[in-house]
Amino acid sequence: xxxxxxxxxxxxxxxxxxxxxxxxxxxxxxxxxxxxxxxxxxxxxxxxxxxxxxxxxxxxxxxxxxxxxxxxxxxxxxxxxxxxxxxxxxxxxxxxxxxxxxxxxxxxxxxxxxxxxxxxxxxxxxxxxxxxxxxxxxxxxxxxxxxxxxxxxxxxxxxxxxxxxxxxxxxxxxxxxxxxxxxxxxxxxxxxxxxxxxxxxxxxxxxxxxxxxxxxxxxxxxxxxxxxxxxxxxxxxxxxxxxxxxxxxxxxxxxxxxxxxxxxxxxxxxxxxxxxxxxxxxxxxxxxxxxxxxxxxxxxxxxxxxxxxxxxxxxxxxxxxxxxxxxxxxxxxxxxxxxxxxxxxxxxxxxxxxxxxxxxxxxxxxxxxxxxxxxxxxxxxxxxxxxxxxxxxxxxxxxxxxxxxxxxxxxxxxxxxxxxxxxxxxxxxxxxxx
Numbered sequence: 001x002x003x004x005x006x007x008x009x010x011x012x013x014x015x016x017x018x019x020x021x022x023x024x025x026x027x028x029x030x031x032x033x034x035x036x037x038x039x040x041x042x043x044x045x046x047x048x049x050x051x052x053x054x055x056x057x058x059x060x061x062x063x064x065x066x067x068x069x070x071x072x073x074x075x076x077x078x079x080x081x082x083x084x085x086x087x088x089x090x091x092x093x094x095x096x097x098x099x100x101x102x103x104x105x106x107x108x109x110x111x112x113x114x115x116x117x118x119x120x121x122x123x124x125x126x127x128x129x130x131x132x133x134x135x136x137x138x139x140x141x142x143x144x145x146x147x148x149x150x151x152x153x154x155x156x157x158x159x160x161x162x163x164x165x166x167x168x169x170x171x172x173x174x175x176x177x178x179x180x181x182x183x184x185x186x187x188x189x190x191x192x193x194x195x196x197x198x199x200x201x202x203x204x205x206x207x208x209x210x211x212x213x214x215x216x217x218x219x220x221x222x223x224x225x226x227x228x229x230x231x232x233x234x235x236x237x238x239x240x241x242x243x244x245x246x247x248x249x250x251x252x253x254x255x256x257x258x259x260x261x262x263x264x265x266x267x268x269x270x271x272x273x274x275x276x277x278x279x280x281x282x283x284x285x286x287x288x289x290x291x292x293x294x295x296x297x298x299x300x301x302x303x304x305x306x307x308x309x310x311x312x313x314x315x316x317x318x319x320x321x322x323x324x325x326x327x328x329x330x331x332x333x334x335x336x337x338x339x340x341x342x343x344x345x346x347x348x349x350x351x352x353x354x355x356x357x358x359x360x361x362x363x364x365x366x367x368x369x370x371x372x373x374x375x376x377x378x379x380x381x382x383x384x385x386x387x388x389x390x391x392x393x394x395x396x397x398x399x400x401x402x403x404x405x406x407x408x409x410x411x412x413x414x415x416x417x418x419x420x421x422x423x424x425x426x427x428x429x430x431x432x433x434x
Contacts, residue, residue, distance in 0.1 A: 019171060020164035027160020028153065035149035043142060051103040054079075054120035058131045062122055065129070082130040092128060096121065105135075174203040182210070239277075242270045268309040272343060275336035279410060289334055296330030297338055299362055299434075306342045307360065310350050319353050321346075323360040329367075331434050333414050341410055341418070344403040345369045345430045356427070369430040376428050381420045 057079065065083045084092055095106065099121045107116045116139045120131040181194055194207035246267045250260065291297050303323050311321060331338060349358045349371035356372025376384065383389050385408040404420070411418045417433040 017168075019168040020161065023164025023167060024157060024161040027163070028157040031153045031156040031160075035153050038149060039142070039146055042145065047105075051118065051120075054103050054118055054131050054133055058120040058122050058129055061131060062124070062127070062129045065127070079134075080132045082128075082132075084128045084130075086126045089128065096130065174198060174201075178203055178207055178210075185214075239270050239274050243267065243274075246270065265312055272309065272339070275339045275343075278334065278336040279340040279406070291332070291334055296332055297335045299329045299331060299338065299367065300325050302335055302338045302342060303360055303362060303367070306339060306346055309343070310346055313347065313350050317353075318355045319350070319358060320356075321350060321358045323362070325362045327362060327364045329362060329364060329434065331414075337410055337414065341407050341416075341432065342367070344407045345418070345432065348403065349373065349428070349430065353427070365434055367432045367434075369432075370423060370427065371429075372427040375422045375426060376420060378422055381422075384420055385418070 058081075061081050061083070069083075095108070096119065099119070101121050101123055104119045104121065105116070106119055107114060109115075114136075116135050118133040118135055120133075122129040178194065178198065181192075181197065185192055185194075193211050195204055195211050198204040198207045246263055249255070249263055250267070255263070303325075307321055307323055314321065345367075346358070346360060346369055349369050353371045353373035358369070358371045361368040361370070385404045387402060387405040404418075407418055410416075411432070418431070420428060420430050423429050
């Protein structure tokens with residue numbers, strides 16, 4: 001069985017939204033990267049410079065002590081130094097005792113709050129030297145810089161978002177104008193040239209391509225309409241001659257029953273052909289028409305007519321073809337349209353049912369055709385209404401897979417709904433909701 005493949009459309013944001021989001025993300029990312037780089041470089045350079053300075057000062061402090069132990073010490077306001085001989089190692093603060101030589105970052109709690117400092121350590125055989133540099137203010141400055149840069153990132157993100165809105169409006173204005181003109185053209189049903197309203201840019205090139213496509217499509221549609229009109233006119237003439245001749249032949253009193261039945265079958269086929277031509281013309285023109293006499297079409301009359309037309313298709317099969325009318329429903333559609341739909345639904349049931357029953361049920365708002373044939377697969381109901389798609393039960397039988405596709409198009413034109421499902425007890429159920 002042929003299957004119809006359909007690729008689901010991927011959900012994507014509108015182009016205008018994507019431009020705005022791109023600007024906002026780019027601005028935020030660029031500003032955040034700059035802010036992170038600034039914070040990193042500041043901390044790195046600060047730590048490096050302070051560490052190098054403390055190590056140099058500590059070396060000078062130790063050398064000065066060894067040259068003159070009575071030296072007054074380190075003459076800096078933020079740097080304090082200690083030289084502790086071996087016999088006084090017990091006076092070294094506990095947090096400093098296990099520190100190796102080098103520069104260390106420490107934090108301690110004081111009465112004034114948390115205090116941060118850099119500590120340079122030099123441990124000789126008989127002396128320990130310490131230089132302590134208070135970096136509390138630097139830490140506070142770093143925090144202030146961090147919060148300032150965060151605020152700058154937020155401000156620049158807002159500016160990037162606003163710039164994205166402005167740029168999206170400017171960029172999308174020609175595209176929106178093109179879409180508006182296309183929509184206006186589709187409502188009027190007449191194509192007007194689009195390229196004249198746009199500059200010679202990408203949107204203008206798209207408008208030119210749409211103009212060329214619309215011209216080709218208009219010419220193709222017009223050619224198809226002319227072909228359908230010509231074919232329908234040419235077919236109606238011989239059909240009218242056939243029906244007129246059949247009426248004359250059927251009026252002959254000396255016909256035997258077998259010949260009369262054959263002539264009636266020819267007459268029914270001619271009428272079906274006329275109905276099909278009328279329905280195809282409505283589809284080709286996309287015209288929804290009611291009964292020409294202004295009255296609704298009785299579904300019962302058309303059902304009985306279609307059933308009588310389908311009985312010869314049983315060809316002696318052990319199949320009963322019956323109708324049950326629970327309501328005298330009327331529809332606002334030409335008899336020819338309803339006959340084409342029912343001929344396909346009932347005709348398929350008769351065609352594929354080898355034995356059992358075909359039952360047509362007419363209720364208040366719908367018509368149901370049930371059969372005891374081979375049925376259909378549970379997931380094939382919708383696919384069978386597509387062009388050139390046939391079920392497994394259609395193997396070995398003639399047909400192009402167009403009947404149910406015509407039914408669907410007529411239902412769409414008149415606001416009806418047709419569906420085909422398998423029956424739990426076997427066979428298939430076709431439902432036509434008016």
